[in-house]
Amino acid sequence: MALKFYLIQFLFLFFLGLITGCATIDQDEGQQRVSIYSDPVGADIFLDGKKVGTTPAVIFVDRNRKNKKLQLIYKNQKKEYELDANFRWRASGLGNLMFLHLYPIALVTDLVSGSAWEVKSNFFVKFKRTEQENEQEVIVIAPPQGQREYWAPEIAENMRRFASKKYSNKRIVPLFMTYDMFRDFNYDYHERPILDRQSALHRELKKLFTADYLLESFYEIHEQRLNIYAELIDLKNNEAKLQHNISLPLNDLKIFRATLWREKAGKFFNLIPNNIAFQAASRNQYLTLTNPATAQSIEYQAENIPLDGFLGETSRILNAININFLDPPTSRRSTRYEFYFVPALIFSTSKYKYEHINLLNDVEFQNISIGGAYGPQWSLRSNWGKTFLEFLMALSYNDVRWKAPGNRHGQVNKVRTNAQIRLGHTVFINDHLNITFFTQSNSQDPNDWQQVIDDIAGFNNSYYVESSSRAFSGVSLGYYFPVFENPVGKIYE
Incomplete structure (x- = not known):
């Protein structure tokens, strides 16, 4: 065994x-x-x-x-x-x-x-050029900007074909050749670099590709048509030289036809968690009891006990599994505030005793919690990671089992709503792997613990449960997987 x-x-x-x-x-x-x-x-x-x-x-x-x-x-x-x-x-x-x-x-x-x-x-x-080749000017295609990241490759290819016809006497550098460079300079499908980084990008394009122009574009969808607004930037003086407006039927785009079912689903996919994290954290269970005779309230902290069997051995390293929502990683050298409503699913288990409560000091408790949560998240995001604060409302199944001397035991399990507060900082190691340092507090229904204590103490119970909560502090190791849109670094591979 x-x-x-x-x-x-x-x-x-x-x-x-x-x-x-x-x-x-x-x-x-x-x-x-x-x-x-x-x-x-x-x-x-x-x-x-x-x-x-x-x-x-x-x-x-x-x-x-x-x-x-x-x-x-x-x-x-x-x-x-x-x-x-x-x-x-x-x-x-x-x-x-x-x-x-x-x-x-x-x-x-x-x-x-x-x-x-x-x-x-x-x-x-x-290579060395001929005189005829030296006369050719160079246009570099920039990442198209818009709301749908996974549309960018095909729109960029449309811009390349447009530029090849419009400027047939110039050499066109396609985006798939330069996308890594653009990303290094914080230029992607929805943001452009700040001024000093933009100037550095232009210098690099002129140095490596002898570029004379940069074709930038922004696109939007209106009445089943893709409207592209493009500017030809003269890299010598960093000014827009020409503007172009291009309109295409949406059905002309392969990516639109391939993802039509997603578009019909609307923002439903944004509600799906996209990160699974394994938590290694300290766990603390708290009870606040009031003695009606003295009207004195005291908060007690439980002492953790190692679990038995496979869960016990594993929980020494990992004590909770959290499935939640994360933004994709970014290499952008800027800071921005963001606000989202985010989902989360969590499973945790623990075992503990209340040695400082006379009625409970010889009773062992085991708690299993499974639930889903949803609520607002405020975050400060940069290339160093993301600092966030969440206020979530959870619907969870909470199972509390107790065992006391004399072969006495019992169980209380309920489906309850409770509040969760989570403060943390997430850092991406690569496009998928991430680490989060966090502290979290979960409220619990005091009526459940009132029933537990009444079952244990019977008529001898002289305590009223005022509040109950659980707190976690530690680190989680997560694996991010795209659900609705591809991560920026992978759309050209």
């Missing part, structure tokens, strides 16, 4: 460690996306002697320790590079440390699968 228990515990923690700690599942089939652009475009790309595309292009490189040879050929010019494989300290090194006891297993998994290694993800290669 003991062997079976430890086997189950090992498999549970092993799976949890791989899901939240290692880099293996964070990649598709052990490959890395590498963007390659050349000036001029049209260079043939060879990887380890095999042709894999023509610039501009995105290629996929196997993740392993072996270095690879990248070769670009343009007309009679040839350039070669060594793709050095580097250890991914953030994902494989630090990520696997979340569970120290499984660090060797998760690290070996990453090494065997190749996910522990990465190569340079962006290449820009410059």
Whole structure:
């Protein structure tokens, strides 16, 4: 029996460690996306002697320790590079440390699968130009901005086709080649960088792509049409040179047809939790009792007792599971206030005693709570993470079981509404893995505890339960998964 228990515990923690700690599942089939652009475009790309595309292009490189040879050929010019494989300290090194006891297993998994290694993800290669090529000006497509993040790739492709026809004498740099750079400068599908970062972005575009213009756009939906408002920015003086208005039927967009069922569902998907977190926190149970004879109220704190069996062993590390709503990670170097109504689901279990209450000092209590909550969240969000304050109303099933000497025992279980207050700070380690430091207080219905004490003490009870609450303080390790919109960093992969 003991062997079976430890086997189950090992498999549970092993799976949890791989899901939240290692880099293996964070990649598709052990490959890395590498963007390659050349000036001029049209260079043939060879990887380890095999042709894999023509610039501009995105290629996929196997993740392993072996270095690879990248070769670009343009007309009679040839350039070669060594793709050095580097250890991914953030994902494989630090990520696997979340569970120290499984660090060797998760690290070996990453090494065997190749996910522990990465190569340079962006290449820009410059060749000598002919006089005719030197006369061409360059337009870079910026990320289209609007309400639907997952529409951005197709709208950007529409802008590329528009620019190719409108400015046929100019070279067009598509967004898929530059999106990582835009993201590094805090330019994404719904915000643009502050002025100094914007100037730095323009300088980088001119340096790497010899860019002369930036085609920025904003889109909105009106009467079943997609309206795009674009500006051609002259990077020499940072001024809008030309404006363009483009209107397309929504049915012309593949992404609209593919996600039509989502659009009909409206904002329902925003009510779905998108983060599962495992809490490692101190738990405190409080009772405030009043003696009617003296009218004196005293608050008592329970002493925690380790649970028995699998739950007991596991709860030493993880004592609650919280499924809640999170914003996607951001690399934006700015601060902003946000307000949401957020959902949450929680499961927790604990065991404790009230040694300082005479009527209860020899009674053991076990509490299981399962519930859902919804309410307002105020947050301050930046690239350092998110600090938040939540006031949630919860509907929960609360089960309190007690056991006293003399084979006396009892149980009170009710479905109740209660209030939850939660203050915390969330930091994303990567696009999915996140850590939250928090403190939380949950109110409980005092009538339930009044019934428990009356059942235990009978006619000898001289206490009135004024209030009951539970408090948590600690850290939770979460895994974020997109529900309605894709995370910013993944929409071009």
